[in-house]
Amino acid sequence: MTPELLEPTLRKLERRVRFSAEDRAAFLALPAREQVLDTARPFIREGDPSRHCCALITGFAYRSRSTGGGARQILSFHLPGDVVDLQNALLGVADHDVQMLTRGRVAFISRDAMSELAFERPAIARALWLETLVDGSIFREWIVNVGRRNARTRLAHLLCEFAVRMNAAGLNRDRQYDMPLTQEQLGDATGLTPVHVNRMLQSLRGDALISTGRRTITIEDLNALQVAGDFNHAYLHPEAGDGQPL
Amino acid sequence: MTPELLEPTLRKLERRVRFSAEDRAAFLALPAREQVLDTARPFIREGDPSRHCCALITGFAYRSRSTGGGARQILSFHLPGDVVDLQNALLGVADHDVQMLTRGRVAFISRDAMSELAFERPAIARALWLETLVDGSIFREWIVNVGRRNARTRLAHLLCEFAVRMNAAGLNRDRQYDMPLTQEQLGDATGLTPVHVNRMLQSLRGDALISTGRRTITIEDLNALQVAGDFNHAYLHPEAGDGQPL
DNA sequence: CGAACTTTTGACAAGCATCAACACGTGTGG
DNA sequence: CCACACGTGTTGATGCTTGTCAAAAGTTCG
Numbered sequence: 001m002t003p004e005l006l007e008p009t010l011r012k013l014e015r016r017v018r019f020s021a022e023d024r025a026a027f028l029a030l031p032a033r034e035q036v037l038d039t040a041r042p043f044i045r046e047g048d049p050s051r052h053c054c055a056l057i058t059g060f061a062y063r064s065r066s067t068g069g070g071a072r073q074i075l076s077f078h079l080p081g082d083v084v085d086l087q088n089a090l091l092g093v094a095d096h097d098v099q100m101l102t103r104g105r106v107a108f109i110s111r112d113a114m115s116e117l118a119f120e121r122p123a124i125a126r127a128l129w130l131e132t133l134v135d136g137s138i139f140r141e142w143i144v145n146v147g148r149r150n151a152r153t154r155l156a157h158l159l160c161e162f163a164v165r166m167n168a169a170g171l172n173r174d175r176q177y178d179m180p181l182t183q184e185q186l187g188d189a190t191g192l193t194p195v196h197v198n199r200m201l202q203s204l205r206g207d208a209l210i211s212t213g214r215r216t217i218t219i220e221d222l223n224a225l226q227v228a229g230d231f232n233h234a235y236l237h238p239e240a241g242d243g244q245p246l
Numbered sequence: 247m248t249p250e251l252l253e254p255t256l257r258k259l260e261r262r263v264r265f266s267a268e269d270r271a272a273f274l275a276l277p278a279r280e281q282v283l284d285t286a287r288p289f290i291r292e293g294d295p296s297r298h299c300c301a302l303i304t305g306f307a308y309r310s311r312s313t314g315g316g317a318r319q320i321l322s323f324h325l326p327g328d329v330v331d332l333q334n335a336l337l338g339v340a341d342h343d344v345q346m347l348t349r350g351r352v353a354f355i356s357r358d359a360m361s362e363l364a365f366e367r368p369a370i371a372r373a374l375w376l377e378t379l380v381d382g383s384i385f386r387e388w389i390v391n392v393g394r395r396n397a398r399t400r401l402a403h404l405l406c407e408f409a410v411r412m413n414a415a416g417l418n419r420d421r422q423y424d425m426p427l428t429q430e431q432l433g434d435a436t437g438l439t440p441v442h443v444n445r446m447l448q449s450l451r452g453d454a455l456i457s458t459g460r461r462t463i464t465i466e467d468l469n470a471l472q473v474a475g476d477f478n479h480a481y482l483h484p485e486a487g488d489g490q491p492l
Numbered sequence: 493c494g495a496a497c498t499t500t501t502g503a504c505a506a507g508c509a510t511c512a513a514c515a516c517g518t519g520t521g522g
Numbered sequence: 523c524c525a526c527a528c529g530t531g532t533t534g535a536t537g538c539t540t541g542t543c544a545a546a547a548g549t550t551c552g
Contacts, residue, residue, distance in 0.1 A: 047480075065386060068476040071394040075386050087379055091486050095383050129375075132382065133333055137341050139385035140311060140321050146393040147437030148317040151540070182498065191393030193541055198500060214549080230314040234293075240337050397508070428530065439509055444532060460517085 005032055005107050009055040012081035013127040015168070016241030023123050030117060032107040042097035043106065044085055052108040053089035056082050059104015060180040064188065065096040074189035076138060077101065077162070077181070079169045086132055089114075101180040134237050141235040146191040149230060152200045154190040156229030159210065163219050164233055179217040204228070251280055251353050255301040258327035259373040261414070262487030269369050276363060278353040288343035289352065290331055298354040299335035302328050305350015306426040310434065311342040320435035322384060323347065323408070323427070325415045332378055335360075347426040373487075380483050387481040392437040395476060398446045400436040402475030405456065409465050410479055425463040450474070 006028050013019070019027070034057065037043050044054065046065065061084055063075040075096060078084050088094040089111045100106075118125035138161075145154050162179075166172050183201070184194040192200075204210050209225045211218045219225060226232075252274050259265070265273070280303065283289050290300065292311065307330055309321040321342060324330050334340040335357045346352075364371035384407075391400050408425075412418050429447070430440040438446075450456050455471045457464045465471060472478075 063386075065390050067390060067394050073390040073393045075389055087382055090375070091379050091383070091483055093480075093483075093486075095481050095483070096386060129336070132379070133337050136333055136378065136382045136385060137337070139382060139389060140309075140342060142389050143321055143385060143392060144311050144313060144319040146389060147319045148313050183500095184498080194499085195501090195542080196540055199540095202500090234339075235341050237337055237339075237341070240339075429532095430530080440531085441510080441533090442508055445508095448532090 004028075005034055005057065006030060006055060006109075008057055008081035009083060009107070012169070013124070013131070016130050017123050017127040018242050019123050019127075023121050026117060026121060027124060030109050031113050032109045035106055035108060036103070037100050037106050038103045039100045042099040044088060044094050044098040046094055046096050048088075048094045050085070050089045050092060050094055051111055053086050053111050053114055054084050054098065055107045055109060056080050056084055057105040057107055059106075060101035061098060061104070061106075062101055062185070062189075063096050063098050072188045073191065074185060075142070076135065077189065079165055079171065080104070081169060083128070083131060086128060087135070101185070130240055134240065137235045137237055151190070151192050151196055152203055153228065153230050154192065155186065155197065155200045156204060156209070156225050157231050158186065158190055158229075159204075159217065159219070160222075160226050160229045160231035160233075161236070163222065163225075164236060168238075175220070175222070176213075176216055176218045179212070179215055250274075251278055251303065252276060252301060252355075254303055254327035255329060255353070258415070259370070259377070262376050263369050263373040264488050265369050265373075269367050272363060272367060273370060276355050277359050278355045281352055281354060282349070283346050283352050284349045285346045288345040290334060290340050290344040292340055292342050294334075294340045296331070296335045296338060296340055297357055299332050299357050299360055300330050300344065301353045301355060302326050302330055303351040303353055305352075306347035307344060307350070307352075308347055308431070308435075309342050309344050318434045319437065320431060321388070322381065323435065325411055325417065326350070327415060329374070329377060332374060333381070347431070376486055380486065383481045383483060397436070397438050397442055398449055399474065399476050400438065401432065401443065401446045402450060402455070402471050403477050404432065404436055404475075405450075405463065405465070406468075406472050406475045406477035406479075407482070409468065409471075410482060414484075421466070421468070422459075422462055422464045425458070425461055 010024060010027055032055075044050075056078055058080050061078045063078070063084065064072050065075060066072045084098050085094065088096070088098070118128060145157050149157065163172070163177060166177050171177070181189070183197045187194045187197045190197070201210075201212065204225070205212065207224070207228075209221050209228060211220055256270060256273050278301075290296075302324055304326050307324045307328075309324070309330065310318050311321060312318045330344050331340065334342070334344070364374060391403050395403065409418070409423060412423050417423070427435070429443045433440045433443045436443070447456075447458065450471070451458065453470070453474075455467050455474060457466055
């Protein structure tokens with residue numbers, strides 16, 4: 001249990017809330033066990049009772065739910081540092097799956113220890129609370145995205161969100177990004193078929209908004225992509241946090 | 247400021263968390279002003295800074311966001327007792343609109359007083375926290391609904407959620423319910439056009455799953471409607487609350 | 493080097509949108 | 523009290539967006 005294990009998560013939480021040195025130390029001291037996970041199967045499953053809550057250390061992950069007919073809908077994607085199932089943990093039973101997009105390391109934190117820490121340290125409670133509220137805002141935007149935008153716009157929107165969040169996490173190389181999602185997964189996130197995703201990506205490439213490499217994507221014209229994606233970053237609440245009310 | 251103003255909300259919160267007599271009294275004593283609102287325009291608008299948080303006393307409401315192209319997507323609907331914009335209040339700036347579906351009364355509670363109360367009384371904090379988590383679960387289910395189900399299934403699913411929540415609030419007359427949504431609004435909630443909503447309702451009526459009256463709906467066969475709507479009530483977390491961890 | 497996955501392409505079908513018109517009920521003002 | 527406007531629900535004709543099916547080309551990895 002290295003003390004650095006939870007550092008990516010700490011960094012992310014401190015983007016919104018100022019922690020004291022004690023807050024930081026207490027957070028890093030949380031009992032957590034690390035596990036290297038691959039993409040083969042969900043590591044949290046709908047219906048599972050929850051004893052832990054999980055934080056991504058390295059690699060990417062997504063949450064999803066499936067219909068009775070077997071169609072999968074991706075609900076959100078996650079970057080290193082993200083706490084991926086605080087909601088599941090707190091509600092006691094998972095209502096969706098969580099799975100890796102790429103091989104990576106995950107910290108399993110005792111849910112009870114997390115609860116206690118939050119109870120003792122308001123700054124930490126506040127930071128976690130804000131993260132779940134922003135998650136909620138992203139869910140709402142995704143409802144709009146799949147409900148009211150056409151295929152091309154949906155994809156452009158998703159790519160914009162991805163770029164903005166990768167930038168915030170410092171995971172970009174200039175305008176180029178690792179792209180952990182296959183076209184099938186892009187379809188599962190936008191409510192489209194992989195075939196149609198492929199065609200819409202061609203359309204975006206044809207208009208010189210993006211270009212794609214092997215497992216990478218380059219945003220050639222962010223401004224135009226935001227217009228094409230009807231994208232406004234306000235729903236990511238970049239300003240929410242200290243300075244704002246509880 | 248009648249002391250009974252917040253009673254519907256108190257009743258709803260107490261469905262999940264057991265309050266002490268002091269909790270109850272303190273909650274009902276929250277400074278709130280009542281306002282009768284009509285359906286003409288949103289009473290909370292995207293971008294508004296938030297000083298209050300609102301609880302429905304009577305009548306129905308919905309939250310929505312609009313695309314740049316002007317299309318409206320309904321994000322959730324709300325029954326008497328629901329706190330409709332805790333998320334907006336806590337993030338400091340509204341990221342979506344809230345509007346009445348029917349004329350009704352709304353309590354505007356001081357956000358700071360609400361924060362203080364939650365800070366002093368863990369049971370109340372926990373109840374509010376759970377409500378926002380369940381809201382989040384509903385958002386996730388709606389993403390699945392608009393992303394991966396066909397028009398008939400989407401509508402049936404929405405009607406099931408409506409029926410279950412109306413039942414939980416005791417607002418049903420046997421299997422008959424007031425239906426506060428027009429067909430256009432049903433379309434905005436399901437990502438469909440009003441014309442297609444009309445046709446799908448005909449299909450559901452034709453199969454004797456529902457029947458509709460003027461501003462009412464009767465669930466003729468709840469079981470079959472749940473099958474048609476791929477509906478599983480687990481996402482509403484009917485069991486979450488006391489007995490479950492924080 | 494071969495198996496499995498991912499991306500790409502093409503032909504075709506279907507679901508849902510669009511447009512337009514009409515029916516119906518309700519409230520309102522002349 | 524009736525005429526009228528308005529919102530809502532209903533119907534039909536038509537077309538576009540997206541899905542479906544199938545197959546080939548490219549890629550990754552043991």
